[in-house]
Amino acid sequence: MKLERPDSRGRFGEFGGRFAPETLMPALEELEHAFEAAWVDPGFRAELDRLLKDFVGRPTPIFEAERLSAQLGFRVLLKREDLAHTGAHKINNAIGQVLLARRMGKPRVIAETGAGQHGVATATAAALLGLECEVFMGEKDIERQSLNVYRMQMLGTRVIPVTSGAGTLKDAVNEAMRDWVGTVETTHYVIGSVVGPHPFPWMVREFQRVIGDESLEQLGEDLPDVVVACVGGGSNAIGIFYPFAGLGIDLVGVEAAGEGIETGRHGASLGEGSPGILHGTRTYLLQNADGQVQEAHSISAGLDYPGVGPEHAYFQDLGLARYVSITDDESLEGVSLLARTEGIIPALESAHAISWIAKAAGELQGKTVLVNLSGRGDKDVQQIAEARS
Amino acid sequence: MSAERLTSMFAARRAGNSTALLPFMTAGLPDPGHAVEMFEAMAGAGADGFEVGIPYSDPLMDGPIIQEGGARALATGVGLEEGLEIAGRVVARTGLPALVMTYANVVVQAGPDEFARRAADHGVSGVIVADLPLEEAGPIQEAVERAGLGMVLFAAPTTTEARLRRIVDAEPVFIYGVADLGVTGERKVASSRAGELAGRIRALTDIPLVLGVGISTPEQAAAVAASADGVIVGSALVRRVLEARTPADAISSVATGVREFRAAL
Numbered sequence: 184m185k186l187e188r189p190d191s192r193g194r195f196g197e198f199g200g201r202f203a204p205e206t207l208m209p210a211l212e213e214l215e216h217a218f219e220a221a222w223v224d225p226g227f228r229a230e231l232d233r234l235l236k237d238f239v240g241r242p243t244p245i246f247e248a249e250r251l252s253a254q255l256g257f258r259v260l261l262k263r264e265d266l267a268h269t270g271a272h273k274i275n276n277a278i279g280q281v282l283l284a285r286r287m288g289k290p291r292v293i294a295e296t297g298a299g300q301h302g303v304a305t306a307t308a309a310a311l312l313g314l315e316c317e318v319f320m321g322e323k324d325i326e327r328q329s330l331n332v333y334r335m336q337m338l339g340t341r342v343i344p345v346t347s348g349a350g351t352l353k354d355a356v357n358e359a360m361r362d363w364v365g366t367v368e369t370t371h372y373v374i375g376s377v378v379g380p381h382p383f384p385w386m387v388r389e390f391q392r393v394i395g396d397e398s399l400e401q402l403g404e405d406l407p408d409v410v411v412a413c414v415g416g417g418s419n420a421i422g423i424f425y426p427f428a429g430l431g432i433d434l435v436g437v438e439a440a441g442e443g444i445e446t447g448r449h450g451a452s453l454g455e456g457s458p459g460i461l462h463g464t465r466t467y468l469l470q471n472a473d474g475q476v477q478e479a480h481s482i483s484a485g486l487d488y489p490g491v492g493p494e495h496a497y498f499q500d501l502g503l504a505r506y507v508s509i510t511d512d513e514s515l516e517g518v519s520l521l522a523r524t525e526g527i528i529p530a531l532e533s534a535h536a537i538s539w540i541a542k543a544a545g546e547l548q549g550k551t552v553l554v555n556l557s558g559r560g561d562k563d564v565q566q567i568a569e570a571r572s
Numbered sequence: 573m574s575a576e577r578l579t580s581m582f583a584a585r586r587a588g589n590s591t592a593l594l595p596f597m598t599a600g601l602p603d604p605g606h607a608v609e610m611f612e613a614m615a616g617a618g619a620d621g622f623e624v625g626i627p628y629s630d631p632l633m634d635g636p637i638i639q640e641g642g643a644r645a646l647a648t649g650v651g652l653e654e655g656l657e658i659a660g661r662v663v664a665r666t667g668l669p670a671l672v673m674t675y676a677n678v679v680v681q682a683g684p685d686e687f688a689r690r691a692a693d694h695g696v697s698g699v700i701v702a703d704l705p706l707e708e709a710g711p712i713q714e715a716v717e718r719a720g721l722g723m724v725l726f727a728a729p730t731t732t733e734a735r736l737r738r739i740v741d742a743e744p745v746f747i748y749g750v751a752d753l754g755v756t757g758e759r760k761v762a763s764s765r766a767g768e769l770a771g772r773i774r775a776l777t778d779i780p781l782v783l784g785v786g787i788s789t790p791e792q793a794a795a796v797a798a799s800a801d802g803v804i805v806g807s808a809l810v811r812r813v814l815e816a817r818t819p820a821d822a823i824s825s826v827a828t829g830v831r832e833f834r835a836a837l
Contacts, residue, residue, distance in 0.1 A: 192707060202676045202703045204633045205726035206750055209735065347639060353630065360632045365754030367730060460677040461630060463703070473651040474681030475629040 185428040185503060189494075193381020194465075196500065198493035201380040203463045207360075210367045215382040217287050222389060227286065234278050235393065238311065239268045241275075242397045245553070250524040255544045258551040260407060261527070262398055262423060264558060269304050271530065271558030272394060272419045273375060277304035279390035281312050284371035291315040291366070294373040295359040297324055297352035297415070298485035298532065299331025300558055301375030306340035308373075316340040319358045322350035324484045330562050349478045352415070352488045356462050376416025377492030380463030384493050391422025394555060399426050407553035409433040413535040414506065415450065415486035417495045419557035425494075428503050436495060437535045439481030440508035450479035452491040453499050453506040466493040482511035482570065483531035483563075509535040513542065515570060518560060530558035531567070575722035575745055578669040578697040581620055582746065582780040582801050591797040591837045593618060594782060595830055596673065596806030598625035598641040599658040600650030601813045602822035607650075607658045608665065610813075613827040615666040618834030622662060623700065623804055626655035626674035633675075633702035635757030637807040640814055652678055652687075660694030671698035671724065676708070684715035691721060698722035698745050706739055713742065724748050724782075727773060729765040740777045747779055748804070751796060752786035757807050762792040770799035790836030797837050805833055 186195055193199050201211060221227040235241040243266050248259040264272040277294075284292050292314050296302030302318040309316035318335055322344050325332055335342050348354035356378075363372040377384045377391070399406075410427050412420035414436040424434045441449035449455065456467040461476055469477040469489035479489040498504040509517070514531055517538030522528045529537060536554050540547060560567070585592045595614050600607050611622055627642035627650060634642070650658075652674075659670045672691055679687045679701060691699060699716045701709075706725060713723040722745020727736055729750065739747065749770060752763035766783050773781050783796050784804030793803045809826050816822035 200708055201705065202708055203705060204703055204728075204750075205705050206728040206730055206753060208705045208707075208728075209730045209732050347636075347643075348629075357630050357632050361635070361755045364633065367753065460675075460680060460703070462632070465680075468677075470677070470681070472681065474675075474677040474679075475646065475651065476677070477629075 185425065189381060189385050195494045195497035198465050198496040199381055199384055200465050201463060202460050202465070203380045204364055206364050207367055211380055211382065217283060218382055218386045221283055221286060227282070231279055231282055235275065239274050239278065240266065241393065242401065243267055245398060245401045248525050251521065254524055255541060257544070257547045257549060259540065260551065260553045261556045262394060262553060263556055264394060264419065265527065265529065265533070265556050269307050270561065271300040271304070272391065272422060273301040273304035274307065275393055275422070276375065276387050276390040276418060277301065277308040277373060280371065280373040281305065281308035281314060285312050285314060287371065289369060289371040291370045292373050293317050293319065293359050293362055293370055294375060295319045295352065295355035296375060297355065297487060298483065298530070299324065299328040299562060300485065302342070303331050303334045305373045306335040306338035309340065310338045317343055319343050319345050319355045319362070321345045321352060321355045324351055327566050328484055328562055352484065353476070353479070360462065376418040377421050377494060378416045378462055378464060378490060384464060387418055388421045388425055388494060391418050392425045394419065394422040395424065395426030398423060398553065406430065407432060408550040409435060409547065409552045411435045411437065411536045411540055411552060412555040413437045413486060413532045413557060414453070414491060414495060415439070415488050415532065417492040419555050421492060421494055423555040424498070424504055428498070434504035435539065436504055436506040437539045438506055438508040439483060439486035439535060440510040441480040443510055444508060448480035449508065450481045450486050450488055451508045452489055453495060454508050458496070461490040464493045466490055466496045482514060483535065485532040486535065507539055509538045509542070513538045515567065517541065518567060527556070528560035529556055530560045531563045533557045574692055574695060574697045574720050578621065578722055578745060581669055585620065585801060591800060592620040592802035593830070593834055593837055594621050594623055594802050594804045595619050595809055596623040596625060596804055597809060598627055598638065598645045599655035600627070600645035600648055601641055601810070602816065602819040604648050604650060604654065606819040606823060608661045610823050610826060611662040612665055613823045614830045615668055617827040617830035619668065619830055620802070621669040621671070623671050623673045623806070624655065624659040624662065626652055626672050626678055628675040628678055631675060631702070633755055635755040635807060637811050637814065638756050641810040652682060656690055656694045656696065659696050663695035669697040671700055672696050673700040673702065676701050676704050679712055684712045688715040688719035688721060692719040696721060698724055700724040700748060706735070706742060709742070726750055727769065729753060729769050736772060736776060740779065744779065746801070747773055747781050749773060749781050749783045749800065750785045751783045754786065756785055758788035758811065759786040762795055766796045767799055770796070790832045793833050794836040803837065
């Protein structure tokens with residue numbers, strides 16, 4: 184059964200927990216209590232709801248994708264998180280956490296970012312609410328998502344390049360954590376996915392479940408048979424899955440198969456990994472027998488991560504959701520498919536979900552499939568053009 | 573019991589009213605062939621024991637210098653087995669207590685009991701896990717103690733009074749007092765918070781207290797020496813390895829560093 188919240192140690196079954204340096208522990212306890220109090224405070228909820236409505240533009244619509252449905256032979260609905268302000272679901276969590284940081288009296292926020300969407304969302308929320316903001320981003324990601332680097336800078340955020348490791352999302356998280364160990368008394372770390380030590384996986388899920396809660400309300404009796412979302416850390420997926428879990432609906436998470444599972448260059452932590460500890464939480468990881476975490480690979484910076492949210496690990500082990508994967512090349516086909524049938528250019532991350540429904544069309548005949556279109560693809564246009572040339 | 577080598581060393585230092593020097597060095601530096609010699613040189617320069625770093629891919633408590641040292645060791649194939657072997661040979665040659673320092677995933681992939689048993693077989697005295705707070709330490713601490721080793725727990729300037737009491741109640745072999753906020757690395761100015769933290773810990777317990785993180789000069793070490801049973805110096809020594817041109821240079825430079833810290837204590 185899905186858990187309303189993790190246990191007192193922050194565990195979803197055997198996953199999750201709080202593996203953090205002692206310096207951070209008091210801040211994690213403080214954050215847990217602050218979030219608990221804020222989440223039941225009608226004043227906080229009203230302020231968050233107001234911003235989600237008037238600033239972010241929620242509720243995001245559910246769009247009946249008629250031409251895509253006709254082509255694939257089954258009914259496809261798209262939850263349009265790409266229409267949220269800043270272009271992805273990341274803003275739901277960023278606004279929530281930055282509001283919480285302000286309530287906790289922290290004048291500065293930091294964040295990690297892969298594709299740049301979470302960095303842009305945090306920079307946006309910080310500008311809106313008047314907090315100082317710095318974002319850690321891997322060197323390789325700075326290169327492939329330069330548009331988002333400029334956006335963050337325009338919003339008054341300092342983007343700090345991370346050169347360690349492969350210069351991708353994992354390294355950006357390490358560097359943000361290291362900053363936080365030194366600045367924890369005046370800084371809140373806005374983690375962008377349902378990863379990290381407790382209470383982050385739970386708190387970020389609560390901020391993102393608005394996607395699924397809204398969908399349920401919008402659909403009424405007309406429930407889908409299948410709900411599909413891409414999974415890197417897994418925040419858009421858990422956001423839409425959580426309210427649907429336990430309703431007998433097939434929940435499908437799509438991981439990055441990168442250059443192909445058989446090449447070893449992929450990001451399929453749930454499909455190919457094993458339990459271990461990374462970034463403060465126990466979850467499925469890509470690692471060697473010695474416990475050294477391996478580099479992930481994906482054309483999509485947002486899915487290029489060797490771990491995954493602990494609640495997804497729990498969902499997989501309990502069979503509450505299943506997890507599949509899509510390669511870089513297939514995701515590019517997903518971009519074209521949605522662009523040409525519906526006039527929507529999806530983010531490379533979200534294109535993994537689109538691509539999977541096309542690939543699995545045989546088993547989906549006669550069904551209604553709701554896809555979480557987690558973000559728009561403007562940021563990826565240059566990279567896609569290069570990949571095709 | 574391996575932990576006794578460590579506790580008797582602290583007892584002797586206490587009796588002599590002086591402070592132990594526990595240098596940190598990543599296992600496998602300057603290269604695997606000179607790793608044991610590196611620790612022997614530190615013993616000769618006045619170290620009282622060692623923190624032997626078992627490298628990990630994602631060391632989120634470590635600053636750039638120790639990250640680089642760890643990456644270098646990993647690239648030359650030093651993992652858990654090689655690290656423990658180096659530690660074992662160091663203990664056999666120097667007779668000094670050695671602790672291994674690593675991250676939780678390295679311990680849980682080996683399995684806490686297997687990890688502890690292998691560490692004990694190599695004569696290791698204690699275990700330090702940088703991302704293992706009290707709440708998650710239980711199974712690992714039990715395994716470590718079953719194998720006759722000592723478990724180290726951290727206390728930081730941010731640690732609340734209630735947490736500090738629980739850390740003391742868990743009876744670690746020593747308390748690793750985090751001398752400054754932030755990850756390991758060199759600091760231009762010594763933290764003013766080490767003394768305050770030491771005072772809070774001393775008020776609660778007689779368990780040995782060792783200060784580390786951000787203690788980068790002999791002067792900074794001297795300033796906190798009076799309030800602690802021991803001092804850990806890491807980045808200031810690993811930096812000497814990274815800057816050296818040859819393994820021999822690295823070893824002699826680190827020995828010089830240890831000698832300077834020893835003199836200041």
